Amino acid sequence: MDTTLNTDLPAGFNLANAKWVRFGGGPKFDYPIDYAVSVVDADPAVGRIDFLARWEPRSYCHFHRHLGSTAAFVVQGEQHITETRELETVTKVRQAGFRGQVPDGETHMECAGPEGLTMLFSTHAPDGRLFEVLDRDGNVLAAATITEFVDKMHTLAP
Secondary structure, three states, rough: OOOOOOOHHHHOOOOOHOEHHHHHHOOOOOOOEEEEEEEEEEOOOOOEHHHHHEOOHHHOOOOOEEOOEEEEEEEEEEEEEEHHHHHHOOEEEEEOOEEEEEEEOEEEEEEEEEEEEEEEEEEEEEOOOOEEEEOOOOOOEEEEHHHHHHHHHOOOOO
């Protein structure tokens, strides 16, 4: 697999047929977490994965830090993102059609708009680690890997 980051769905890909692995919050989180992930393509040996993420309306994914270079595309809905930088916090709203890069090491919160959100991510993480889940103080709670995402997809019923 090529390691070029591409935010186009493969030709013939049908979003309606995607298989989703759902994630939720728990007692460690004080914000509503409700999102799902669907792997589109992956090659763990070279540290490459393309995956869709889908959020329920006004729900978040976990506060996290990216560990690889990532290209992002807002497929449907709107993304509300709060980036935590060294000297400032920046809030943005991205509409369907937005394409951009997420720098390695960026820390942020993502939330869906009132209609929900679907995004496509293309990540190159040579060591296989995609992102770290953080608490509000920036402490690492867990790390997500390409292999874990791929393995979760294989456990879904056909």
